[in-house]
Every structure is written in structure tokens, then in C-alpha cells.
Amino acid sequence: MISVLFVFSVLFGEDRETATYKPTDVILINCGTAFNTIDSRGRTWTPEQPKVFAWNSVNVSFPSKASESELLWKDVPAVPYKTVRIFRSKFTYSFTVSSGWKFLRLYFFPSRYRSDFDAVKSFFTVTVNGFTLLKNFSVNSSDSGRLIKEFIVPVLGGSKTLNLTFRPSPNSLAFINGLEIVSMPDRFYTKGGFDDNITDVGSNGDFKIDDTTVLETVYRVDVGGGMNVKDTGMFRQWLPNYGSPLGDSGNVYIMDFTINYTEKTPAYVAPREVYTTLYVRPDAKDHMNLNWTWLFPVDAGFNYLVRLHFCETMVKITKPGQRMFSIIIGNQIAKAETDVILLSGGPLIPMYLDFRTLLASNTSKTGERVNLRLDLCPNQYSYDAILNGIEIFKLNDSRGNLAGQNLVPINPIMLGGDGKLDVFLIIILAVCSAIGLVTFFIVAILLVKRKKRKDNRAGTFKVLLKQYTYAELKKITKSFSHTLGKGGFGTVYRGKLSNGVKVAVKVMQDLKGTGEDFINEVTSMSQTSHVNIVSLLGFCYEGSKRAIVYEFLKNGSxxxxxxxxxxxxxxxxxxxxxxxxxxxxxxxxxxxxxxxxxxxxxxxxxxxxxxxxxxxxxxxxxxxxxxxxxxxxxxxxxxxxxxxxxxxxxxxxxxxxxxxxxxxxxxxxxxxxxxxxxxxxxxxxxxxxxxxxxxxxxxxxxxxxxxxxxxxxxxxxxxxxxxxxxxxxxxxxxxxxxxxxxxxxxxxxxxxxxxxxxxxxxxxxxxxxxxxxxxxxxxxxxxxxxxxxxxxxx
The missing domain is CATH 1.10.510.10 (Transferase(Phosphotransferase) domain 1)
Known part of the structure; x- marks a missing residue:
């Protein structure tokens, strides 16, 4: 269970904001509309202007609108997702910008538009100034019903034009709902960390990112954060992360300290909310020599830039040597004897470190997904390790290509203890990929022996979910004391997880043999993720005891x-x-x-x-x-x-x-x-x-x-x-x-x-x-x- 401890008072108002970066370029295009629109953050989006269309873009696109009801049900904001521009063939936007590195954000809402265009079924390629960002890409519906792809693009040298091209795949269309271009401080993500250095993991040297590199933001995590973080002028989105059900019990500390930004770590590097929230274990003595471990699913075959944010805010840590830990990336030591106080210069002074790691493919399979593993290993007799923020970026390959497997990144998995999972992989019975969203669940593995088959063959199935024991279900439901309803295959009980989340637990009738109905329900529900499909949170498969845990909906049937x-x-x-x-x-x-x-x-x-x-x-x-x-x-x-x-x-x-x-x-x-x-x-x-x-x-x-x-x-x-x-x-x-x-x-x-x-x-x-x-x-x-x-x- 995770608890939130507020140290002193918590006042995160706009008046407390430190100095932020003021971008020289801010371009917000609401595609498919003819009017200025204002989003929920008060930003004004402009319609497309003819001057941003390249000469080869005439009569190859048309606008359309999404259904108001679908926006409502999926809780998707109207700006910029209500309108869309759909491309029949190659289409290019041309933007004149200042010289430098730019954030390029592409906004997608996979919907069936009024023109009878089904965006979920579209496949297309996106390039920018010769770099391939997406290839044969399909915008599958995510949990939130929308998708934002963020890239970091160089516009340097004599050219000050950013050419963004959409090219539909054969027998398909392409589309885009919104475009955003925002400048950033000079070489902000390419020069290195606060020490102007990018450590090349696995070698003794440094790594250089030149001006012919494009980056894709894969993860940006506020470790321990649970609020809507206001960024520092670049409109970045920070994913809140309290850990995962498989992680250790711990506390999230939220401090009301003044962060002392420096010339090496200016205020725009990360918001103060990132540096004043952290996830710590309740008793460091019980966790000596146990790693913090994060697993980030990524595309194999690419280099990745990993940026880690640290700030020592604990009152009892005031001098070097009190908290020391090693940073391990991909099972290789990236930095040993890390001492935040020593490196930053003191308490309440933020710092950030950059690392380069190569995630090689284990097979020749195209589009293979692998885990980028991050471990923090505390030194013996030292205080436990800390981490405030994580940013992970994919770098293009030698062909200028960033396109990997067509999957939406999932939330990272954080493990406690020694980083081992207590579940086992099973062979798949039925794979139903709900737009790649099987990666949104933690792998749970079970082996189902199929008896009473004439050929006595074994059948198995695979689900990527949390597996509960029957004893855990009794605790969750208070010994099955609150009945919600009964059906042909079992009884549904009301329950509550350790984190306070209310759930419904469907306990199947004692089954023998294959339990085909149970397998049907688990395999079907585990492969789905949609606002109009009930969310499956876990299951129990213990002897003849079989149960399903799903979200509790108080309005009933x-x-x-x-x-x-x-x-x-x-x-x-x-x-x-x-x-x-x-x-x-x-x-x-x-x-x-x-x-x-x-x-x-x-x-x-x-x-x-x-x-x-x-x-x-x-x-x-x-x-x-x-x-x-x-x-x-x-x-x-x-x-x-x-x-x-x-x-x-x-x-x-x-x-x-x-x-x-x-x-x-x-x-x-x-x-x-x-x-x-x-x-x-x-x-x-x-x-x-x-x-x-x-x-x-x-x-x-x-x-x-x-x-x-x-x-x-x-x-x-x-x-x-x-x-x-x-x-x-x-x-x-x-x-x-x-x-x-x-x-x-x-x-x-x-x-x-x-x-x-x-x-x-x-x-x-x-x-x-x-x-x-x-x-x-x-x-x-x-x-x-x-x-x-x-x-x-x-």
C-alpha cells in the first residue's frame, strides 16, 4: 500500500512558480477547423493557413469532425481533437521557424469521423526534414482515447523551414488532429546533463549527439508525483507514477521546500513538483542492498537517451556520504557511488544526469519490444536510493529512422525488492491484441492443464494481468460478505484493494476440468481496453477456485x-x-x-x-x-x-x-x-x-x-x-x-x-x-x- 505524506504545508499555486523558459516559437495548429480555438489550458490554437501548405498539397486533403458523443464518453477535449484533416495522398505542411531544436507534437484521436472515415483503420508514414518519424503507423485507440507523439527535431544551418509530410499507405488514408511546435533552450536535450556530459553506458567514454539526430519522447515520469504538473514553459507532460501493485509498500513524500535552482540546473529543466516529490520505502534498514527496479518496454535496435533527475530534500540528509547508490541501466553500471549531495553541491539543489544505452535486438524479428531496465542499488549501510524524475528518448538509427513497432508505450513497471517478478509465463491460447494495449498490464502467468480430452493434449492460455490468491480475495471482499449479484456462472462480491480502489470480484462456481467459461472471460477481457468495456484488473486461478477482479461501477447494471x-x-x-x-x-x-x-x-x-x-x-x-x-x-x-x-x-x-x-x-x-x-x-x-x-x-x-x-x-x-x-x-x-x-x-x-x-x-x-x-x-x-x-x- 502507498501512502502520501505531506511535509509542512503544500502550496502549489501559480504564484509559487519559479522562473520558466519563454519559447521563441509556439505554433499551435488545430487541423480541420476554420476558427481560432482555446484549449483547457487557455492556449489559443489557430486554423491551418494556406502558407503552411507546400506546393504539392493541393486537393489531396479534406477536413472532418468527430462525434460530440464520442468525445463526451471518452472524456476527450474538443481542442484539438474535435476536428481533423484527412489526407488522400502525400501532404506537406511547411513552417518557418527560428534556428534551433524544436518540440514537435502530433495529436491523434482515433475515431469514426462524420465523413465515414475510420481513423483506427488508417496506416501512414510521417517524415520531417528527411527523418522518418512514423512508418506504416496505425493510431490504435489507447486508454485515454487519444494519442500524443512528441519528437525533438533540429532546424539548424541555413534552413529555417520545418517540412512535415504525411504519406498514406496503399489503400489507406492519413490524418492529424493537431500540430504543436515549441522551441527549447539551446541543445537542451543534446549537450548532456547538468555536467554537460552524456555517459555512454557500457564503455569508458562519453556519447555525443550531433545536429543530425532526431529524438522521440518515450517516457517522462514524475516519480512519486500524483498531480497535474505544470511544466516550465515548454508544455511537456509528466506522467505521474506511484509505482505498481508489484512494488514494495512505500510512501510518497511531498515537500514544500524552495528548490535552489542553479546555473547548471536552471528552473526550466524540470518543475519544482518533480524535485519535491519522491517515492521512498518506509524503513530503509529493511531494504538494505535491495534495488529499486523499473522496466520500460521500448523498441529494440535503437539508442536511448536516459535522463534522471535528483534532488536531496530529506531533512536528515545534509552532507556527502550519507546517501550513496549505484545507477545500473540495462544490467550495466552507468554510474557507481552516486552521491546527490556531493554532485549537486548540497541539499535542495537539483541535478540531472544523462546516459546513452543501446537496446539491441535479441532476435532477427522486426519490431521486437524489449525492456529498458533501470536499477538503483543503495550502498551498504547507506540510506536508501532516491529518484525524482525519469525521461527516456529514442534516437534515430543510421538511416534517419525513428519508426519502431506500432505500439502505444505503456506505463513503466516499478518493482521493489530485488526486482524479481513472482509470476510465471504461460503459452498463449488466444492472442487478441486490443491495439497493443495488452502491454498496459503486468505479466501474470498460469499453466492450465486440459483434462478429459480424447487426445489428452494440454491446453494453456496467456494473460497479462495481476494474479491473486484465493486468500487475497477473501481479504479484499471481507470473506465475501457483500454480494452484488448472482449469475449463471458465479456470484459477484464487492471488495476493496489495499490502495482503496473499489472492485467487483466474480467468484466462479467450483469448476473441474478446463473451466472453458473462465478461460473465455479472462482471455477476452484481458485483451481489451475501451471506455465502453469493463476493465479487468486481475484474476485468481487456484485449483478449483477461479475468480475475476474488475472495476466496481456503483450505478449497477x-x-x-x-x-x-x-x-x-x-x-x-x-x-x-x-x-x-x-x-x-x-x-x-x-x-x-x-x-x-x-x-x-x-x-x-x-x-x-x-x-x-x-x-x-x-x-x-x-x-x-x-x-x-x-x-x-x-x-x-x-x-x-x-x-x-x-x-x-x-x-x-x-x-x-x-x-x-x-x-x-x-x-x-x-x-x-x-x-x-x-x-x-x-x-x-x-x-x-x-x-x-x-x-x-x-x-x-x-x-x-x-x-x-x-x-x-x-x-x-x-x-x-x-x-x-x-x-x-x-x-x-x-x-x-x-x-x-x-x-x-x-x-x-x-x-x-x-x-x-x-x-x-x-x-x-x-x-x-x-x-x-x-x-x-x-x-x-x-x-x-x-x-x-x-x-x-x-
């Missing part, structure tokens, strides 16, 4: 929300946003992962709502992974819940089972949300009526201009149109023939659009066979089902 007594007065706009969010989550499962995920159990009970009523798809126990190019899913069982199951899942006479089965379930869910599907009829209908499965009465209600569905007589005309739009979308989704249903990416557009754009679909109940009704009614009432069917029906 959609089923509870629409069933409340005040449901008749629920806001139509809110329900429409919830329906849109669910559609976006399913669109992500179907199209946003390298391996498609078909959920097979979409229903209100499996949609959870957070504090802001943002919906999150949950319960992946019946999910199936399949390749995107495969239109048909192979099933030997029937999956889902009565009332939401697509006809083809029961009877192949309606077509093959595919991701369109989720579309059907979504349609039934939407109809239930607006009251167009009567849940009570489903639960009480006779076994020989199709009313239990298909809302035949809807078409008569559509003809009634005064129909208000579940919302009462007080709703406005606009709200009536929104409700009718939801009904029409639902009806399109429940067409009996899968080919007649729209795919989820089209459903998102329909749900986000207007009523005028929709036609009334055919009555689905006119095409349902009696055989299907009979087959449905032979099943047990309610709940989740898995029923084997004759293989001849597949």
Missing part, C-alpha cells in the same frame, strides 16, 4: 437502471447516449481488436454503468474469439440468454452464426430500453408464442404518432423522434436474416445520427419460423444457457 420505479421519467437523451456507448463497445470488440471478439450474451444485466452513466460491456463468459476475415463462427453449442439470442444460433436455417448475432442481441436490448420490448411478456409468455422473442406489436405502435413508449406524455417532439430512432435501429438489428442486419460500425452511425436518415425496416416477426419458436420453447426458462446441438445443424 442497465437492467437495474431501466427497471427502477422512476424509469418512466428517465431522460430519452440519456438512454440514447447509453445505447450509443454500448454500440461503440461492441464495434470495438468486432473491429477494434486484431482478433474479433463475439460476446454472445448481450443483455441489460451484462451492461454496467459508471458514475457518469457511461455503459460498459461486461461478462465475457460466453465470448468467442475469431479471425476478422472469418465471417462465420464455428459453434457446437448454443450460447446466450432467452429473449436475446439470434435465430441462427438456434437454427442454421437462418444463416451462419457470426458477429451479427451480437447485433441481434443489441437490437433486443435497445428495444427493451425504450419500452418497445415488454420484458414481462418475455418472462410470462406461453411456450408457443413468438411474443416471447419478437416484439410483433411494435409496427402498430410506430403508426401511432402520439406514441411515447416508456417516457410518458411530457416528452418533447425532439425526444419522441429520438425514441422512435432507437426503435428503428433496434428493429433493423433484429432482422431474422443476419445479412439484413447492419454491422456494428453502421449501427454506431445510425444511433448517432438523426431519425430522418432511417427507413422503416421489414417486420422481423413475419419471417420467423414456427420451428424456431418450438426449439426456443423447449429450453428451460430464463438465465444463461449452453446447450449442445447436433453437429449436423452447424
Amino acid at each position: 442497465l437492467d437495474q437502471f431501466i427497471s427502477r420505479e422512476n424509469s418512466s421519467t428517465q431522460d430519452v437523451k440519456t438512454l440514447n447516449k447509453i445505447a450509443l456507448g454500448i454500440a461503440q463497445g461492441l464495434e470495438y470488440l468486432h473491429y477494434g481488436c486484431k482478433t474479433r471478439i463475439v460476446h454472445f450474451d448481450i443483455k441489460p444485466q451484462n451492461i454496467l454503468l459508471d458514475d457518469n452513466l457511461c455503459p460498459k460491456v461486461s461478462d465475457f463468459g460466453l465470448a468467442k474469439l475469431c479471425e476478422k476475415r472469418e465471417s462465420i463462427v464455428s459453434l457446437i453449442d448454443t450460447r446466450g440468454t432467452i429473449g436475446y439470442i439470434a435465430p441462427e444460433v438456434f437454427s442454421r436455417t437462418y444463416g451462419g452464426v457470426s458477429h451479427k448475432s451480437d447485433v441481434y442481441s443489441y437490437g433486443m436490448l435497445v428495444l427493451e430500453m425504450v419500452g418497445a420490448k415488454n420484458k414481462e411478456i418475455v418472462e410470462t409468455a406461453a411456450s408457443n408464442t413468438s411474443l416471447a422473442y419478437f416484439p410483433e406489436w411494435i409496427y402498430k405502435e410506430l403508426e401511432n404518432a402520439e406514441q411515447t413508449w416508456r417516457f410518458g406524455d411530457e416528452i418533447t417532439r425532439e425526444e419522441k423522434e429520438t425514441a422512435k430512432k432507437m426503435v428503428l435501429v433496434g428493429l433493423w438489428c433484429i432482422q431474422p436474416c443476419p445479412l439484413d442486419r447492419p454491422p456494428m460500425n453502421k449501427v454506431v452511425v445510425m444511433m448517432d445520427g438523426s431519425l430522418d436518415a432511417l427507413e422503416i425496416p421489414p417486420n422481423p416477426s413475419m419471417h420467423i419460423s414456427r420451428g424456431f419458436i418450438a426449439e426456443c420453447s423447449s429450453l428451460s426458462d430464463g438465465g444463461e444457457i449452453i446447450r449442445a446441438v447436433d453437429s449436423a445443424n452447424t
